Each structure stands twice: as structure tokens, then as C-alpha cells.
Amino acid sequence: MTTSTSQPSPTFKPLYKQVQELITERIIEGSWKPGEILPSEFQLADLLGVSQGTVRKALNALTEDNVLFRRQGVGTFVSEHTLQKMMFHFFHFKSDNGDIPELPYAQLLETQLITPDEHLRTVFDLTSDEKVIEIHRVRSINNTASIRELIYLPHRYFADLHKEEKLPHSLYHYYQQHFNITVHKATDRLKAVLADDQDQSVLNIAAGQPLLEVIRTARALDGRTVEYRISRANSEDLHYLVELN
């Protein structure tokens, strides 16, 4: 660990930032896994040769960023993609009437290995011979087929996922458990579109119906793009919620 009294430094990086990155790397490489407890502030301070206050600042920053989770009197833990975290951070569709937010059931329609088009290759930064997994499923909310999802995953990171007969509702938890991939950040792009033939049959709606299309690119802890997802929602009784701060 570089001392704080380093050179006048055009490349100055605060100590707590270095600690932060070091801990992040340890999590990425799997030294500390989701759900596991980290050493205490004093132990980490001794381990890294910095003061407890500096470790604290790093841990708090990582907590702010949802990488860690702290409980007073207990310890500091690596965040897990639990269902409630998922609902809170990565699932923004809500019922118009503020009903009990049921966990949305997802029915798998098809899973296959495909040859990506130019756009997908760019998104995932793939070589020309790499394959992509396509998952086609439909979510029901309040017992109504409401959202059609097309999910694309680079085969490279997800091994034989496309051979599974069943997949859980919460894919992000599944990615984390089975492939050591933690979805950390995502970008959603929303548009209004008209339902195509497939939308009409899957969502059981008439021609000319407007749908809310959400295109998501999701990135892992290390910044790699690991998922591309197209959701098309019948927003008659739904909306997509955004909180601006």
C-alpha cells in the first residue's frame, strides 16, 4: 500500500480509494464470496497497514455502492442478489394500483444458442466465432401475461446455461450463484412500440396495441457487459417507476 506522503503526484490516488479497489478485486476474484463476512475494520487496517478510519471510508463507499452490506454489532458482508434487493434495484415495473407487489412469475418459452448479429457482437465485444445464449420467457403479474422478455448472454461467461430445462425467476441471483457473475450496474433505454405478431400471441393482445419496450445492458462488478435484455410490457395496468434524486 503506497504511503500517504507520496510524491507530488500527477497520478495521485487517495489511500482509501486504493483500499476500495483492492477489496473490490478480492470480491471479483472470489476470495470473499456473496453473503460471506469480511474481517473487521481493525483487522483489515492491520492487514493493509493503514488506519481504521481509512478502511472505514473505503467500506462505507462500497456499502453506498451496494457492493457491501454492514450491520452494526455484527459485521461487514458481501452483498447478495436476494429477491428483495432485485425487486428494489433492478425490477422497476409496478402495478398501477399500488397492490401488494407479488413476485412476478416467469414462464420459460425457449432457450437456444444463436449466432449473434453485428449489434450483439459489439455490445458484448465478442470475436466473430463466439455464440450467444437467447432466453425467451414471459412474466405474469396479477395472473396476466404482461411482459415478454428476450435475454441475451455471451456463451463464454455462461457455459451450459442454455441446456437447463428450468430457470429461476430471479436470474441475477442465479448468475451469481452458478457463474460468479454479480450484476452491479445496468442501463435501461425505454421506448413506446407497437406489438408485433409474436408480442400479440405471447401477451394475448390485439394488433395495434402499444407496448413499453425496455432495453437493458447489464454490467458485472468488473465492468464487463454480461447481459442484454429486451422487455416488452403491456402497460395497460403497469408502469415503469423511476425515482430521481
Added chain:
Amino acid sequence: MTTSTSQPSPTFKPLYKQVQELITERIIEGSWKPGEILPSEFQLADLLGVSQGTVRKALNALTEDNVLFRRQGVGTFVSEHTLQKMMFHFFHFKSDNGDIPELPYAQLLETQLITPDEHLRTVFDLTSDEKVIEIHRVRSINNTASIRELIYLPHRYFADLHKEEKLPHSLYHYYQQHFNITVHKATDRLKAVLADDQDQSVLNIAAGQPLLEVIRTARALDGRTVEYRISRANSEDLHYLVELN
């Protein structure tokens, strides 16, 4: 200021939190106005009888929350609704081709004083005889009429705004300058809808076109709801961008 060694306290509130709230109140009541500089950390510490570190924690929290703005070597300032902050925090429509994000021109169509319906009365928590200002305007992006906006403001907070012939593009800056109302947080609810007759004529589109509808409720620093806004966007060449962290 309550001392840190207070009673075992079921109503325990950290010192820095108290400092934070005190500073927020000062800003709300107008002692420190947008753009103005605050006393330095040490001056505030002396003023409030706490340590500099505690003041720092409060100021950093408020900076995180976009209430304040700090510049090393210069000082701490109350945030202003500048155009760039607006674009960054409260305007999420982007061109599909990542062109230079032009500042969207807004053309005023009509401004009038109306009697609110039940829903608007609830949103603003109005008494039965209070009026609401309605602003109808259209935003052009890349020289194309793209977004139709209906903006509702409680007359109580915005005096004679509805008598203005012209309004600036950035309403939030205008609210702040003329009515001491700082839009701090907002909730957007998005749906896909079909264009109605008015949409068709204002946005110059055909019947049956899908539109991205964004319904926003905006709240001031003190938590009051101060604006209700319906935006209907032709999302053919546009999208609404959301970053999830």
C-alpha cells in the same frame, strides 16, 4: 445543539444529522440562497459548537444529495438549477443516435388557471377552492416536435406565473429564481399509450402512433409536491434513459 453524551435515548439522532437538518432548514427559509457560499467548515463548527469533522460529515451528506456543491480550495455552495444540472438529473430523454445533446427548445402553447379535478387536489393536498396553473407546451429535438408537455402547478406556490407571456426552457431554474422553490426529488411513471387527437396535431403524427408517456410528480426541498407533469413523447428517434446502480 444536543451534546453527544445524551441520554440512552430511544430518540437518538446523531449530531451530524442534526447539523444537516439545521443547514437544510436555513436553505429552505432562504438564509443561504442558491449559488451563495456557506461559511467554511471551521466557521460552521465554531458557530454550532461541534467539531470540524462533524460539520464535514453533514456537508458531505448534503453534497451527496445534490443540495450543496463543494470545490476544493474555494468553498461550499448551495446548488443551483443550472442547465447542465437539469439535463443531467431531471431530463432523461436522449436522441437514439448519441448526437450532441442539444438543449431542447420548448414552445409555449397555452397557459391558464383551472379548477383541479379530484386527482390533482389529492396530489397537491389542496383545499376545495384552490386553483391550479396549467401549462401546455411542446419540445422540439433535432428540429422535430417530439414531446408534448402538460404541466400543473398549485396556484398557491406560483402566484401569477400563468400571466407570463413567455417562459424559459428550464422551468426548474425559473421556479428557483422567482418563487424560491427548488425541485429536489421527483418520481417518473412511464407507460406506452396511443396518440390522441391533440397529440396527433401537436406532434404532427398519424393516428395509432405509440407514445411514451411520462407522468412526473416533483417535490421541493421541504418535501411538498410542487409540480405534476405529463409528457407524451414520440419515441421514434428518442428514448428515455435510466441508469441503475
Added chain:
DNA sequence: AAGTGGTCTAGACCACGGC
């Protein structure tokens, strides 16, 4: 009672901006 994170303090020094 012991151990954890949370708060508060005091002091030193660094980086930055303006005079």
C-alpha cells in the same frame, strides 16, 4: 462480557484556487 460497526473529536498534512 466481548466484539462489531457508528459517532465524535483533535490534530497533522496534502491538493487546489485565488490573491
Added chain:
DNA sequence: CCGTGGTCTAGACCACTTG
């Protein structure tokens, strides 16, 4: 050069959880 915020340290005590 001075004053500002930014970093780092060391130590005390509080609040919470577990055994």
C-alpha cells in the same frame, strides 16, 4: 501566500448483536 476543502491518523465513547 493564505484559506479552502480533501486525506489520514489516533483515540474515546456509544449503540447494537451475539453468546
